[in-house]
Amino acid sequence: MDQASKCNHALASEKLRRLPPSATVDFDLFCSEHDEAALTRLIIAVLVDLSPTKGGGVVDWNDEVRLIEDVGFDSLAVAETIFFFEDLFEISISNDEIASLQNIGGLRAFVARKVKVAAA
Amino acid sequence: MMNRALITGLGWISSIGNTQAAVGENLRLQRHGFETVTWLGNPRITTKVLGTVKGFEVSSHDWRDWRWPGGYEITPEILRSLPPHGLYALCACQQAIRDAGLVASDLADKETALFTASAGSPFMLHHFLGQMHQAKAERGNPMGVVSSISGTLNFNLATFFKIQGAVCGFVSACASSSHALGYALDEIRLGRQKRVLVVGAEEVHAETVLPFGGMRALTPNPDPESASRPFDRRRDGFVSTGGAVALIVEEVQTARERSAPIYAELAGWGQAGDGHNVAMSHPEGRGLAEAMTRAFKDSGLTREQVDYINAHATSTPVGDRSEAVAIGKVYEGSSRRPKVSSTKALTGHGLSMSGALETAICALAIRDGFIPGCAHLQEVDPACEHLDLPRETVSEKPAVVLNNSSGFGGSNVCIALRAWGG
Numbered sequence: 001m002d003q004a005s006k007c008n009h010a011l012a013s014e015k016l017r018r019l020p021p022s023a024t025v026d027f028d029l030f031c032s033e034h035d036e037a038a039l040t041r042l043i044i045a046v047l048v049d050l051s052p053t054k055g056g057g058v059v060d061w062n063d064e065v066r067l068i069e070d071v072g073f074d075s076l077a078v079a080e081t082i083f084f085f086e087d088l089f090e091i092s093i094s095n096d097e098i099a100s101l102q103n104i105g106g107l108r109a110f111v112a113r114k115v116k117v118a119a120a
Numbered sequence: 121m122m123n124r125a126l127i128t129g130l131g132w133i134s135s136i137g138n139t140q141a142a143v144g145e146n147l148r149l150q151r152h153g154f155e156t157v158t159w160l161g162n163p164r165i166t167t168k169v170l171g172t173v174k175g176f177e178v179s180s181h182d183w184r185d186w187r188w189p190g191g192y193e194i195t196p197e198i199l200r201s202l203p204p205h206g207l208y209a210l211c212a213c214q215q216a217i218r219d220a221g222l223v224a225s226d227l228a229d230k231e232t233a234l235f236t237a238s239a240g241s242p243f244m245l246h247h248f249l250g251q252m253h254q255a256k257a258e259r260g261n262p263m264g265v266v267s268s269i270s271g272t273l274n275f276n277l278a279t280f281f282k283i284q285g286a287v288c289g290f291v292s293a294c295a296s297s298s299h300a301l302g303y304a305l306d307e308i309r310l311g312r313q314k315r316v317l318v319v320g321a322e323e324v325h326a327e328t329v330l331p332f333g334g335m336r337a338l339t340p341n342p343d344p345e346s347a348s349r350p351f352d353r354r355r356d357g358f359v360s361t362g363g364a365v366a367l368i369v370e371e372v373q374t375a376r377e378r379s380a381p382i383y384a385e386l387a388g389w390g391q392a393g394d395g396h397n398v399a400m401s402h403p404e405g406r407g408l409a410e411a412m413t414r415a416f417k418d419s420g421l422t423r424e425q426v427d428y429i430n431a432h433a434t435s436t437p438v439g440d441r442s443e444a445v446a447i448g449k450v451y452e453g454s455s456r457r458p459k460v461s462s463t464k465a466l467t468g469h470g471l472s473m474s475g476a477l478e479t480a481i482c483a484l485a486i487r488d489g490f491i492p493g494c495a496h497l498q499e500v501d502p503a504c505e506h507l508d509l510p511r512e513t514v515s516e517k518p519a520v521v522l523n524n525s526s527g528f529g530g531s532n533v534c535i536a537l538r539a540w541g542g
Contacts, residue, residue, distance in 0.1 A: 018182070018184045018185075049184075050200075052195065052196050052197035052200075076200075076201070076262055076263070077200075079262035080200065080261075080262055080263065082262075083259060083260070083261055083262055086259040087255075087259060092258045092259055093259075
């Protein structure tokens with residue numbers, strides 16, 4: 001399995017250019033070493049960017065933080081988040097799968113698994 | 121007796137200014153809002169002049185890259201689903217609300233409606249459809265629909281301003297925002313609404329402007345000083361523009377109770393179809409003449425009372441001549457010759473926005489006491505010689521003004537404004 005082969009760095013560089021530079025570093029780390037801690041940091045950076053209130057006042061970004069209740073997303077913002085990761089990793093997420101993406105832990109586990117499957 | 125309606129607030133994002141003071145001054149001094157542009161990096165494109173929107177940077181599809189002038193409440197929550205002309209519209213609406221002495225929360229009631237007009241955003245639509253094709257429709261941006269299709273202004277502005285009255289968009293090409301104004305008046309007359317926020321907006325991206333080049337409707341004249349010259353013998357097409365214009369239309373008693381500033385009465389309107397051609401005006405101005413006649417009937421005004429007509433005239437050979445014939449027909453047998461000009465000579469043609477832009481100009485002219493002249497007109501087309509076409513700004517306060525608009529398919533609207541005497 002070649003994890004890096006499924007990461008489109010040119011696409012990522014365009015999509016991540018408005019996020020802090022650390023997001024690109026974390027993307028590279030996840031792609032090269034499948035570092036899930038890096039993926040978590042990347043997810044948090046994306047959530048902060050897409051949040052209408054820039055994070056909704058969340059202080060402790062742990063796995064249990066929920067997109068709607070804690071970060072203040074509406075269903076469109078959740079859909080934007082899903083689309084962001086679909087586009088970033090060139091994967092497809094079905095409506096049934098979205099149900100498991102309600103918090104950071106669920107999102108990280110899903111993306112990690114999906115990218116593995118895509119790379120297999 | 122039917123309710124009457126007043127114009128109590130105006131907001132402008134236009135090629136000739138993003139504030140009322142700038143717009144008024146540029147109109148009076150006949151300073152145009154045109155710049156020379158290059159499209160798609162291709163110098164061979166013959167369309168060289170554009171009525172640019174200054175102070176905004178919206179060339180990216182991503183709102184995070186956009187920039188706009190200070191003084192507006194613009195949040196990421198609203199930006200994420202806006203097209204570029206939605207940003208213009210949001211700014212124009214906030215200006216109009218302030219100008220009317222209102223605050224945004226005053227609109228969040230069941231008595232306030234929102235009527236909008238735009239062609240949507242071909243710029244955003246093209247981008248999202250490109251994404252869709254690239255991903256073979258396996259994924260798509262969730263904001264793709266609401267930020268691009270015709271109706272995007274309704275969706276976004278109604279949400280932002282929490283509108284609970286009527287919300288509707290109007291689509292009749294270059295007559296769209298005049299239709300919005302006409303139906304706003306009817307809503308107030310029928311007692312259904314106390315106030316209507318009417319907004320017209322368009323983009324100046326290649327995707328909106330250049331398709332008109334395919335119709336040979338855009339001028340190839342590269343000189344901003346003469347590219348837009350309605351009623352001139354050498355006119356050869358229009359100069360496009362965009363931006364947004366917002367008007368607060370308010371029922372008289374409601375406006376009086378809060379001592380609202382008053383520009384003019386929205387006195388009546390008329391509409392009529394040409395029944396002729398998908399793109400060209402009727403050669404005898406059939407529909408437009410009928411729309412003007414119906415506006416007189418609707419408002420109770422007579423043709424002899426009219427001091428000024430803000431013509432639709434976009435600077436195309438066929439359209440301007442048709443309108444001149446229509447006005448001539450309406451004034452057949454009358455000794456009265458109202459002054460006529462097309463302010464598109466200065467602003468450019470704002471497509472769906474033009475009715476709102478030019479009605480706002482008429483309202484300003486009534487309040488501030490001036491009649492815009494025919495900028496750039498040097499040699500009058502013999503077919504238009506029967507019109508009174510003042511070259512310079514006239515320092516007279518018009519009491520009754522008409523604003524004409526004509527859209528594709530021969531959709532014609534005439535809006536009648538009257539100075540308000542209380």
